[in-house]
Amino acid sequence: MESISQRKKDHIQICLTQNVQSAGNTTGLEAYRFIPEALPEIDFESIHTETRFLHKPLKVPFIVSSMTGGTTEALQINRTLASAAEARGWGFGIGSVRAALENPEVRSSFIVRDVAPTVPIFTNLGAVQLNYGYGVEQCRAALELLQADGIVLHLNSMQEIFQPEGDTNFSGLLEKIRVLCTQLEAPVGIKEVGFGIHGELAAKLYEAGVAFVDVAGAGGTSWIEVEKHRAKDPQLQLAADTFAEWGLPTADCIVQARACSPNGFLIASGGIHNGLHAAKTLALGADLCGFGRRLLEPAIEGEAALDKLMARLEFELKAAMFGIGCKSLAELKGTSKLVRTAPPPARA
Amino acid sequence: MESISQRKKDHIQICLTQNVQSAGNTTGLEAYRFIPEALPEIDFESIHTETRFLHKPLKVPFIVSSMTGGTTEALQINRTLASAAEARGWGFGIGSVRAALENPEVRSSFIVRDVAPTVPIFTNLGAVQLNYGYGVEQCRAALELLQADGIVLHLNSMQEIFQPEGDTNFSGLLEKIRVLCTQLEAPVGIKEVGFGIHGELAAKLYEAGVAFVDVAGAGGTSWIEVEKHRAKDPQLQLAADTFAEWGLPTADCIVQARACSPNGFLIASGGIHNGLHAAKTLALGADLCGFGRRLLEPAIEGEAALDKLMARLEFELKAAMFGIGCKSLAELKGTSKLVRTAPPPARA
Amino acid sequence: MESISQRKKDHIQICLTQNVQSAGNTTGLEAYRFIPEALPEIDFESIHTETRFLHKPLKVPFIVSSMTGGTTEALQINRTLASAAEARGWGFGIGSVRAALENPEVRSSFIVRDVAPTVPIFTNLGAVQLNYGYGVEQCRAALELLQADGIVLHLNSMQEIFQPEGDTNFSGLLEKIRVLCTQLEAPVGIKEVGFGIHGELAAKLYEAGVAFVDVAGAGGTSWIEVEKHRAKDPQLQLAADTFAEWGLPTADCIVQARACSPNGFLIASGGIHNGLHAAKTLALGADLCGFGRRLLEPAIEGEAALDKLMARLEFELKAAMFGIGCKSLAELKGTSKLVRTAPPPARA
Amino acid sequence: MESISQRKKDHIQICLTQNVQSAGNTTGLEAYRFIPEALPEIDFESIHTETRFLHKPLKVPFIVSSMTGGTTEALQINRTLASAAEARGWGFGIGSVRAALENPEVRSSFIVRDVAPTVPIFTNLGAVQLNYGYGVEQCRAALELLQADGIVLHLNSMQEIFQPEGDTNFSGLLEKIRVLCTQLEAPVGIKEVGFGIHGELAAKLYEAGVAFVDVAGAGGTSWIEVEKHRAKDPQLQLAADTFAEWGLPTADCIVQARACSPNGFLIASGGIHNGLHAAKTLALGADLCGFGRRLLEPAIEGEAALDKLMARLEFELKAAMFGIGCKSLAELKGTSKLVRTAPPPARA
Numbered sequence A, B, C, D: 001m002e003s004i005s006q007r008k009k010d011h012i013q014i015c016l017t018q019n020v021q022s023a024g025n026t027t028g029l030e031a032y033r034f035i036p037e038a039l040p041e042i043d044f045e046s047i048h049t050e051t052r053f054l055h056k057p058l059k060v061p062f063i064v065s066s067m068t069g070g071t072t073e074a075l076q077i078n079r080t081l082a083s084a085a086e087a088r089g090w091g092f093g094i095g096s097v098r099a100a101l102e103n104p105e106v107r108s109s110f111i112v113r114d115v116a117p118t119v120p121i122f123t124n125l126g127a128v129q130l131n132y133g134y135g136v137e138q139c140r141a142a143l144e145l146l147q148a149d150g151i152v153l154h155l156n157s158m159q160e161i162f163q164p165e166g167d168t169n170f171s172g173l174l175e176k177i178r179v180l181c182t183q184l185e186a187p188v189g190i191k192e193v194g195f196g197i198h199g200e201l202a203a204k205l206y207e208a209g210v211a212f213v214d215v216a217g218a219g220g221t222s223w224i225e226v227e228k229h230r231a232k233d234p235q236l237q238l239a240a241d242t243f244a245e246w247g248l249p250t251a252d253c254i255v256q257a258r259a260c261s262p263n264g265f266l267i268a269s270g271g272i273h274n275g276l277h278a279a280k281t282l283a284l285g286a287d288l289c290g291f292g293r294r295l296l297e298p299a300i301e302g303e304a305a306l307d308k309l310m311a312r313l314e315f316e317l318k319a320a321m322f323g324i325g326c327k328s329l330a331e332l333k334g335t336s337k338l339v340r341t342a343p344p345p346a347r348a
């Protein structure tokens, strides 16, 4: 199992030092603008952003996206992220725990519940593993390991074919997800890893029993870019360049998912880098908003840096709400004050 | 009260030395083009631009937007602006007089009526102050101080939350504005400060009794940019960058306001930098056009510089009118010769 | 009259040495593309481009736009242009002959008929002069001077207000043009000088009796740019920059004029720099196509240079016709093989 | 006939060393994006791409576009291309064999069947030669020379007029093609050389009896650019620049041809540089996809380089199919998962 750990280390290293931002795609959020409400008729101090996730309260509609685990460095990152999540009332997602399931030695590197006793925590596995020997038992083990409130399975088909050692049999997974949802005691969510989930698929997933869908759309971290930096084969690197445009922009995912499934619990993520992005996804209909790579560097820098960033993200969300006169998330969701508009022409 | 004076000094200094132009927005006027009338059938000399504001005549439909006051430097600027306004027949707006109401010592720094005896002058206060102890009496004092013909209250919600010492309770203001309009003897106008007033809000304001609305739309001076330069906190600076796109473009404000309120007295401002911009806003339906920061530097340079600029702005307005064959503002307003059009593709 | 001659000299000098290309506008022709006919089913050698203008035959549907006269240098340019026109079967327009009418000494500088005995030649005056003492007699003199086949009056309202000595009374001109058309024995045409004639005005002009309209649209030589380089006053230069976007693109002029007046004799000009541009304007419905500044430099360089350029322009027209399978101008005019299309996105 | 051989040598040399990519056009494929299927429900290993062409099987829907022949260097290139085509199961097209028909000495430079015994090979002649003495006999000779499975005639009207020695009588060709199709025992195809075939022409060609149409659209190699580099005459070079925008983008050709002829055998080519491009053309309705200049450099570099590139192109096609959950070409063709979309705005 050293290979998984090494891969995870590589991922973090690459995400911190290389440009892994989607090169040929954007979140699509730049095409949306809020119409300001010059007379908001509310007190900034009265804005509240409380909500719930996995049967637990959140102070803000934000989660830490599933990122890492399985190494000493990862443990440090996860503990910083989890305790910050606890302090600020965010949800917390861990990276794939497969390494721990296959190698008990690394189990200790996933211990975070002690620093995040009250916020919702969700564990993570690749959905494709259901075709490679995994089932309800492994999911239970993944939940227990984290003392998690739920599990999210990630769909990462393109990543798998762009990595040499990829697991590329994705057949029959929807049915297995459906069965898992009936068997497992905890809520099961489904996420992508940065290429997005379209509206009809989201609907199929809800129908199959998943508790939430996290679109993890295009425009942020691109896993084809990440794998490109790991690839030794120049042809694979060139193929990665060819697919720089791949993915459904996060904004499109949200709009489609909401149109197809008005009531499904929906998480927006993929390229969310500030609180205005977040506010736009919530206005488009998302219930929560996830931050991935944006949190990585501050998490390594330390708790103070992370807390400052998180506080700013929260301020920006509230600033946007104030700017359009919304007191609560209920008012923000589906507001008519977000409009699609061509970006202004470039300045000379 | 030293803090207000210092802030005002900072504002002028920053506006003169930093790039405070909206970084992520434009006025939207660049998307409109006049269709030239090759045979205008008029004599350039016969074009007239006279109009009225606050029951007084103007030679051109232009006003100096509310900018400054409360310091020695501000007094100099305001006296230059006011006497130029008198000379050329423009309306004149002063910056917020709150400093003078709260600190009688600085009252003398607002004296301009002696150099602008005949043109309309309007005084200025923040609308949010109605939630912080201000009412009809303070407005009367503000009018008397200037011997003003009217008062304009500015809406600056986003500026308030981006400045550390901001007053951020904007609840219940519409009702207070309504009451003020019935109590005050002089006309009350409402303006933004560069993020714009949308059409439905303009309609509500007219309905509440305001005498005029000045949209002060996005695309010119951005107060988030200005406050960014005052901010010590790096997180606040980053948040300011996030909101670089905030605001409703001036052109959109005018179009919306005119659609919702065909007869409300409407002032276009925000990013109006030349007479062609002005002509476009009047063609879109505005009654007057306000110039803010564009006048600041020449006003400091001196009367001659300011007069030259103002003469040019007037010439440009008349050139546009000549170019489409309009003899009067009545013909210009709502002309069918302004069309929305994509900007031409960039030249290689 | 030295002033007119000096002005004319300046114009040529500026046009040759400064960038006087419209800075904020294009011809609009770049938005149109021909759909190639891969199997043209014609012989390139069989393509013919003959047509008629002012009751005389042309070998190609091209004219030299009215440019200059009144100086020794201008005489040289005009004789080179006229003899090239004769050699290649183009129509020839002279610049304004007002200088010669007001100062008999410069009459000799307009003598070109000897080198262009058979092709159509048209003389030129400013239409606004009809408000400054000119009438049918001056037009007759202008015709005689050139032994011209027709006269074209130019509309240049914007140029007049951007030049210090401008004649800016354009009132009542349509009626005077109507009268002139009934009085004068020769055909009267109307042209702009680079800001374009819109469709309804073209219709009014035809209705008033003009024999042809030359739109002289925006996207090529900008007379505001030219006058900017003559202006001593910095404010006038800044105003010129403000109006960089002024003008109706040549393509729009043609489309509008053709829509309003299916049968009016229509000349496309303004920014026509190659034979593909020309082919597009003819496809949009023009009868002839005029080249102005593009010919100036080769005309000064000499007959050989000019002949090469003209031959290339003709080749390009025929290449376009071949490329879409058109054997004659009748087939080209109004072809369905020209489509409006967004330009391709910029290459990285 | 030395001239043909020299021209062919020049072409290869120019294509290898100069920028002959269409300067003013794109394939249009950049405006189309696949909507990813996050849950593809297939096994990557089970994707199959087999198809047929000219009554022979292909492992992938790819062909080598007609390029060269008639010189020692060309023989080397063609043998490398043909044996790679055999190894990977691609179809193979040779460049025009006219040189060999007119000069028996160069016949040996077209021998490739020995290295490509099983894959479909097609020979090539200019369609315009049917107006210059060629007929069914020459086509038979062209087939025999190659032991080819079919012949493709190229339409290259614009290339012919941009080369000094061009054959430019394209009249009456459709009828001659129709007759040829009835006379010749082997299938006859028609292709362009990089300016595209529009939908109605494709329909006429199918109706005339051609077995396949290869659109060879704009956005890749431009033959006007190639001829520009051969031209000695500066005016011809300038004319070439004028026509930089000429051509119908490959994507438009496919869409139009498919709309007009739902069942005609259709080959997409022109600017296809990777397997994602290829996947898009197949999704738009093409049956096969042709690669021209993209293969030239690796073919000269040698078999290993060429094989690597071809393997990558195939991987990219399969990656795209996997990414949208298509197991076969039948599923890919006309999929609803390709959508037209504006490209994302440029990143700062």
Ligand SMILES: Cc1cc2nc3c(=O)[nH]c(=O)nc-3n(C[C@H](O)[C@H](O)[C@H](O)COP(=O)(O)O)c2cc1C
Pocket (backbone or CB within 6 Å): A011, A012, A015, A065, A066, A067, A068, A094, A095, A096, A124, A153, A154, A191, A192, A193, A194, A216, A219, A220, A221, A269, A270, A271, A272, A290, A291, A292, A293, A294
């Ligand atoms: C270093 C790193 C590791 C990741 N590991 C996982 C993982 O194990 N499981 C998973 O579901 N997603 C993983 N992701 C994907 C993220 O959850 C997220 O969907 C993706 O990065 C897009 O969001 P972003 O643009 O905010 O980074 C990882 C992302 C990063 C940056």
Ligand SMILES: Cc1cc2nc3c(=O)[nH]c(=O)nc-3n(C[C@H](O)[C@H](O)[C@H](O)COP(=O)(O)O)c2cc1C
Pocket (backbone or CB within 6 Å): B011, B012, B015, B065, B066, B067, B068, B094, B095, B096, B124, B153, B154, B191, B192, B193, B194, B216, B219, B220, B221, B269, B270, B271, B272, B290, B291, B292, B293, B294
């Ligand atoms: C230095 C400066 C001070 C300002 N002070 C005030 C003020 O006190 N009250 C107010 O209503 N607006 C104030 N404004 C905003 C302007 O009135 C105007 O709405 C805004 O600058 C947008 O217009 P512009 O783009 O033409 O500058 C100020 C603007 C500037 C540049």
Ligand SMILES: Cc1cc2nc3c(=O)[nH]c(=O)nc-3n(C[C@H](O)[C@H](O)[C@H](O)COP(=O)(O)O)c2cc1C
Pocket (backbone or CB within 6 Å): C011, C012, C015, C065, C066, C067, C068, C094, C095, C096, C124, C153, C154, C191, C192, C193, C194, C216, C219, C220, C221, C269, C270, C271, C272, C290, C291, C292, C293, C294, C296
């Ligand atoms: C040097 C120069 C002198 C010109 N003089 C005249 C003139 O006397 N009368 C006139 O009608 N147009 C005159 N024009 C305008 C041209 O006829 C033409 O309408 C304009 O230049 C736009 O065409 P272009 O873009 O091809 O240059 C002149 C243009 C140039 C470049």
Ligand SMILES: Cc1cc2nc3c(=O)[nH]c(=O)nc-3n(C[C@H](O)[C@H](O)[C@H](O)COP(=O)(O)O)c2cc1C
Pocket (backbone or CB within 6 Å): D011, D012, D015, D065, D066, D067, D068, D094, D095, D096, D124, D153, D154, D191, D192, D193, D194, D216, D219, D220, D221, D269, D270, D271, D272, D290, D291, D292, D293, D294, D296
């Ligand atoms: C060096 C070279 C030689 C070519 N020779 C021929 C030819 O003889 N016959 C032909 O039909 N097309 C010929 N072509 C055109 C190609 O078949 C193809 O249609 C064109 O290059 C566009 O495709 P591309 O963008 O993939 O290069 C040639 C192309 C190249 C690059």
